[in-house]
Amino acid sequence: MIRIVKYVLYDILQNRIVIGYTLFLFAVSFGLFNLSGDATKGLVSLLNVVLIVTPLVSIVFATIHFYNASEFIELLAAQPIRRSVIVWSEFIGLAVAMILSILLGLGIPVALFAAGATGLTLVIVAAGLSVAFVSIALLASILTRDKAKGIGVALLLWFYFALLYDALVLFLMFSFADYPLEKAMVAVIALNPIDLARVVVLLQMDISALMGYTGALFREFLGTGWGVGFAVIVLLLWVLVPIGVGVRVFRRKDL
Secondary structure (H helix, E strand, O other), rough: OHHHHHHHHHHOOOOHHHHHHHHHHHHHHHHHHHOOOHHOOOOOOOOHHHHHHHHHHHHHHHHHHHHHHHHHHHHHHHOOOHHHHHHHHHHHHHHHHHHHHHHHHHHHHHHHOOHHHHHHHHHHHHHHHHHHHHHHHHHHHHOOOHHHHHHHHHOOOHHHHEEEEEEHHHHHHHOOOOOOOHHHHHHHHHHHHHHHHHHHHHHHHHHHHHHHHHHHHHHHHHHHHHHHHHHHHHHHHHHHHHHHHHHHHHHHHHO
């Protein structure tokens, strides 16, 4: 597995998209911190960028890479190598590449301008969110044979989690406003990794005005400490469950 991971990682790190993505994060981070003049304001602005850009790049790039590597994957599948090893190698290579982009493009500016618990939380959450969407992308790619359809599914998933989900939550909240749905809504919120990432960082910042409905629920029912712990555990499940299902499907898939 180590040899395959090294090959996949080496191939990804030479990709212009990954290099451009790292430079983009670096430039945006430096620009926001310099423009705001305040570490907290810079982190809030950077959080909004991270929650949109990081999932989009991770899910689209991982999907495209998996389809472009289809011949390599078929070649490995023809060898005496377990299929689970192939999928896990692709996942680890993609995840490590995305984490390195976050550490270099986001971590260095945060360390220079906002070194502290909140800045560290933002970097860790951004890395976790990237890995979660890599996992989702691989599952979608394994389930879909056609490359164009797979990329379309990836974009639809990003649109759903980044933009549509909050609208659906608000619609449910107002539609059933007469019922005590607060505790149920906490469980509903857990079904969106982007919401979870946002809540973790905002709970660390303790900015009640920006927490919104989701952050307020986590703080009210779980408290700051328990809320962060719960969100982190669920975000970890968003990493492990899709790739676990993807491995099971790939084992039985006819290549």
